[in-house]
Ligand SMILES: Cc1ncc(COP(=O)(O)OP(=O)(O)O)c(N)n1
Ligand SMILES: Cc1ncsc1CCOP(=O)(O)O
């Protein structure tokens with residue numbers, strides 16, 4: 001019996017320091033992250049493959065779902081559990097054709113419930129809305145209201161919140177109805193990533 005998709009969803013920061021990335025990711029998984037997304041917009045293919053292999057091994061060690069952002073071919077080559085795609089990435093159906101019917105294909109839906117409806121119709125496994133708060137990683141992101149998560153309850157798939165989420169504001173996102181909260185900075189920049197992960201994961205218990 002597989003666990004329902006949801007809970008604490010960690011996303012990796014862009015870094016060439018693989019040792020630090022893996023050490024911090026291990027700490028976050030130990031704290032209870034259920035899902036990890038490898039997101040790297042700047043490194044070359046060889047480094048992204050090396051980092052992806054290391055992250056996949058950590059997820060298998062901790063029983064966490066491993067997803068790759070944007071790059072369907074890298075997700076396939078690594079044997080990831082799936083991919084997350086946005087408006088400028090591969091289509092949902094194309095991703096599923098490459099990764100298979102059982103793959104997890106998540107879709108960015110920004111601030112639009114209509115995009116989520118379309119994504120579900122195309123076979124998305126979950127839909128993501130954000131940024132729900134100002135994000136230093138993606139300052140240009142459109143702002144998505146928390147009300148979207150109540151609206152999204154009528155969709156057949158889980159919803160994920162992203163953007164500027166931290167221990168200070170996470171509870172309101174969970175109470176708004178997000179099935180998962182995804183974070184980069186509040187986890188990877190924390191003095192004690194395990195403690196922060198534990199605090200955030202506990203919101204879903
Ligand atoms: C869960 C989740 N939501 C949104 C994103 C954003 O992805 P990114 O590739 O940075 O931007 P878009 O392609 O969606 O515009 C994500 N990575 N994960
Ligand atoms: C990738 C992405 N998409 C919308 S906001 C964001 C960045 C999330 O990073 P943080 O959790 O540090 O705000």
Ligand SMILES: [Mg+2]
Pocket residue numbers: 069070084085086087088089
């Ligand atoms: Mg993308």
